[in-house]
Amino acid sequence: MRVPLALATLATLAAASPAPAGEPPLPPLPPLPPLIDAHAHIGRFAGFDLALATLQKNLDRQGVRHAVISNLDGAALPGVTADLGELAINEETARVAKSDPRLVPLAWARPGAPGASAALLEPFLRDRGFRGIKFHPDFNHFSPDDAALVPYLELCRRYRVPAVFHCGLSLRSRARAIQRAARRFPTVPFVLYHMGFGTDHEEAIAVAREAKRDRDAIIFLESAQVDPASLLRAIAQVGADRVLFGTDATYFGRDHYATYRPLLAAARRALTQEDYRRLIHDNAALLFHLDGK
Ligand SMILES: [Zn+2]
Numbered sequence: 001m002r003v004p005l006a007l008a009t010l011a012t013l014a015a016a017s018p019a020p021a022g023e024p025p026l027p028p029l030p031p032l033p034p035l036i037d038a039h040a041h042i043g044r045f046a047g048f049d050l051a052l053a054t055l056q057k058n059l060d061r062q063g064v065r066h067a068v069i070s071n072l073d074g075a076a077l078p079g080v081t082a083d084l085g086e087l088a089i090n091e092e093t094a095r096v097a098k099s100d101p102r103l104v105p106l107a108w109a110r111p112g113a114p115g116a117s118a119a120l121l122e123p124f125l126r127d128r129g130f131r132g133i134k135f136h137p138d139f140n141h142f143s144p145d146d147a148a149l150v151p152y153l154e155l156c157r158r159y160r161v162p163a164v165f166h167c168g169l170s171l172r173s174r175a176r177a178i179q180r181a182a183r184r185f186p187t188v189p190f191v192l193y194h195m196g197f198g199t200d201h202e203e204a205i206a207v208a209r210e211a212k213r214d215r216d217a218i219i220f221l222e223s224a225q226v227d228p229a230s231l232l233r234a235i236a237q238v239g240a241d242r243v244l245f246g247t248d249a250t251y252f253g254r255d256h257y258a259t260y261r262p263l264l265a266a267a268r269r270a271l272t273q274e275d276y277r278r279l280i281h282d283n284a285a286l287l288f289h290l291d292g293k
Contacts, residue, residue: 033277034065036284039193039224039246040103042096043072043089046080049253052096058250059102062257065281066104066290067249068131069093070164074108075139086116090124097129104288106134106164111148113140118151125159131288132162132191137172144172144181153181156188162220162287167192167204175204182217189287193246195221201230208238220287223279224248228266235267240275244284 037059041050050072059067073082074089082089090107097105107124110116124130133152137144144165156163163185165178175196182190195204204221211217221234222244235243245264250256268276285291 032273033281034063035245035280036288036290037064037067037247037249038191038222038244038284038288040067040069040249041072042069042093043074044082045072045075048251050250054250054254054256056100057254058256061255064102064257066102066284066288066293068104068106068164068246068284068288069097070106070108070134072108072139074110075136076110076113076141077139081139085113086110086120090121090130094124094128094130101293104290104293105130106132108134108136109149109152110140111135111142111152112146118155121152122155125155125161130161131290132156132164134164134166136166137177138166138168138170142172144178145184149181153185153188157185161289162189162191164191164193166197167194168197169199173197174199175207179207179211179217179219182211182219186215186217189218189220191220191222191244191287193222194224194248195226195230195234197225201226201234205230205234205237208234208242212238212242220244220283222246223260223263225251226263228263231263231267232270235271235275235279240271240278241283243279244287245280246284 040055042052043050071089071093073084075081076083093105097103107121107130109121133156142148153163166173167175167178175192178190178192192204195201208219208221211219220242223231224246225248247260252259267279
């Protein structure tokens with residue numbers, strides 16, 4: 001596994017610092033692990049380069065260990081996305097993930113759409129190594145508390161995998177709406193992609209903090225399109241054990257990860273090495289069951 005050079009250098013420097021006089025030397029810090037990107041896509045979205053080759057070149061260049069993928073061809077935005085059915089989109093995700101072990105598949109759900117059903121997605125979780133279900137309330141036109149979601153969330157519960165939500169600013173994708181569903185499934189980890197896309201992130205941070213304090217839901221926040229100050233605020237207020245590094249790859253195209261270098265640098269400066277590891281690797285490895293993959 002390649003570790004990004006700048007990070008490897010920082011880890012080496014930290015490990016090499018001499019102990020103050022009279023104190024026993026600290027054991028060397030373990031090297032930083034490679035990144036896990038908790039939010040990436042395959043499929044098509046008009047105006048964006050989401051080609052598989054673009055994603056793979058970005059993973060190569062950045063030395064990313066795993067990228068968690070879902071297929072945007074399931075989004076129902078005629079003229080912008082392919083708007084395909086659950087079987088076709090998730091078969092494609094399975095095929096792509098099988099071809100590159102760095103790619104970790106999520107099932108894309110279309111609750112309430114004609115022909116869609118949790119029963120159709122179950123084999124992907126049971127037999128084919130999918131590590132969660134992705135929900136997009138805006139692109140697929142549902143609310144997180146619609147009855148149609150219940151069987152899908154039951155699957156997450158049964159297979160002990162996260163329910164991953166696009167979290168935005170509309171009534172149906174905002175953090176408070178997702179929180180209501182999360183409270184009904186208190187053993188299922190819910191991941192709020194973007195921690196409120198297009199918002200100041202305060203609502204998502206509050207929701208994750210309340211869930212941790214009240215223990216009535218399990219809510220993780222994710223960093224795609226989030227500014228460094230908001231990411232650090234989220235970690236300070238909720239804890240580094242509830243925040244995942246993710247990027248919405250390859251939203252920013254051919255040099256996608258360049259956009260996230262300031263965010264990673266800010267986190268590396270502000271956090272302990274242990275918390276930084278949680279953010280970029282350990283939380284996602286646990287949540288998506290990636291150790292041993
Ligand atoms: Zn996304």
